[in-house]
Amino acid sequence: MKKILLCLVAMAAGQCIVLAQVNYLPGVVITRQNDSLRGLINVKNWVTNPGEIDFKSDKESASHLYKATEINGFVIPQENKVYLSKEFIADVTYYETSTLKEQAMSVESLDTTAFVEQLVGGSYPLYTYTDVHHRDHYLFEAPGRPVTELVYIKTIVATDDGSGLYERKIYQQQLDTLFQDDPQLAKQNRFLGYYEKPLVKAFLAYNKFKDPTHAEEIIQKKKVRNPVWFGVMAGVGFNSYKSQGPFYMANGNSYKSSVNPMLGIFIDIPFPGSSRKFSLYNELLYKTISTSSVLVGPVYNDYAGDIVSFGFGYAQLNIMAQYTYPKGIVRPFIHVGMGNAIVVKTNKNDYYDVDAKKHETAVDGIRKHEESAILGIGVKASRLQVEARFSTGSGWLSYSSSNITSKALQIVAGFRL
Known part of the structure; x- marks a missing residue:
């Protein structure tokens, strides 16, 4: 077990070093x-x-x-990126059309100094800022004026037909006022969409109109809106075991619960266009289980009172669907999925005959493949995450009619690299 744990730690540390260098x-x-x-x-x-x-x-x-x-x-x-320090006020209210009834009616404003990314240079530069809700804001600057947000408001209004989404495209009025000395440009952009490409085109044209020698577009690589995340995780499993079937080591025997560690790495792959609400969450981990039982049965059976002990180390791959609530700094999430594990180390497979005072192998040909069902709930804050998880295990007896299965409550902590 120690060698495998050290290997996983080395892998995580090596990955962290590589990422830091890059x-x-x-x-x-x-x-x-x-x-x-x-x-x-x-x-x-x-x-x-x-x-x-x-x-x-x-x-x-x-x-x-x-x-x-x-x-x-x-x-x-x-x-090809330029970030400038700017002080500004922005409306960072979170809106999601799929949950209109849950949306707050209040407006959340942000008054801050942050690095905004420059999209267009010149006397009338255009900037972009992405808030904690992954919502893009576009801001501009003009001679004698502070940095100003191009305002696009989505709000919920109540009507006779019920609640609905109402859009206020104030930025179109702002652009109409800003471009008023170029009527043709103002007319062209009267119904401009609130997206990077058309806004960059509009501000580039206006800067060229005002001063052709100073207008420039910051050509940049495509933004990675939802990058793939890597991380390390560790936890502890509170395991209980249930025996069933006619096999004498299973039938009627009670196996002790155990507390066992787990350690591994994870990769969080977002689904396209989901703003990280939905993602494919995979883990590769090492875990152990351990249990024992004093066998029961009629006194005339040779095995009554004998002790069996099992302990295994598993390499496990978990594949889960993840939903993360997209609002706020502390964000709840849910995991649903399955795991597949292989026994990589047998720590104990022991049968102790009390009368003969002799140890021997308990089960020849254990089942090395374990399948698990997983359901978890947790919270994320910045790079940290904590989760409570329920997991089942299909057991290690290879008999078709008998088995010793496991259930676990796992407490898992993760850190995104």
């Missing part, structure tokens, strides 16, 4: 004095815009944390 890319920090500091920036698959970055001048130097309030921004040339 995340450091050449970059430039722009100070408040508009000086450029060249070095390495820890570039992560940010789901929301960062409020701080990790910077070091070279591979050997210590890292330094820069908050958005401390620098003007940073550039990642390799990714």
Whole structure:
């Protein structure tokens, strides 16, 4: 067991080191004095815009944390990304059309300083910001004006026919006012959609109209909206066992419960367009089980009072569907799926004859493949997650009519790398 645990720990540690090395890319920090500091920036698959970055001048130097309030921004040339520190107010109210009746009527506003991603440069730049609900916001800046959100409001209104979704496309009025000195452009964009591509096109055209020499589009790689997540997990299983069938080690015998550890790695693969609500959650883990029983039976049976002990180490692959509630910092989630495990180590398979005071193999040819049904519920906060999980096991006896099955309450903690 120790060797397998060490192997899994080494795999997780190695993966963490590799990811840490890949995340450091050449970059430039722009100070408040508009000086450029060249070095390495820890570039992560940010789901929301960062409020701080990790910077070091070279591979050997210590890292330094820069908050958005401390620098003007940073550039990642390799990714063609420009992030600027901006103070702004945005409507970050969460709306989901599939659960209208559950939506709050109040508006949630965010007043913050964060790194916004620049999409268009020039005198009238366009920025984008993704909030904690994975909702994209578009913001612009103009001479003499602070950073302003292009406002797109979805709200619920009550009518005689019931509640419904109402959209207020205030951003179209904002663009009409902003582009008023170019009537043709204003007319073209009067019914503009609230998406990156048309907004970039509109702001690029207006910057060229105002000053053709200073308009530029920040050409960037396609955003990974829902990246695949890797992580490590560890937990403990509270196992109980049930015997059934005519085989004398199963029939009428009570097996002791046990508490056993588990350790492994996971990969969380989101379904397309689900904003991480639905994903395929897979685990590769090592777990153990252990139990024993004092056999019962009529006194004339040779085995009455003898002791059997079992202990196995399993390598298990769990494949589960995951639903995560998409709102809030602490997010509940549910797992439903199945597991398949293989015995990789036999710790105990012992039969102790009390009268003869002799040990021998309890069961020849144990069943090495175990199938499990899994149901779990838990919560996530940032990179951490905790889950309570119910799991069943198909047992290790290879007889068709007899078996010793298991049920487990598992407490599992995970950390996303």
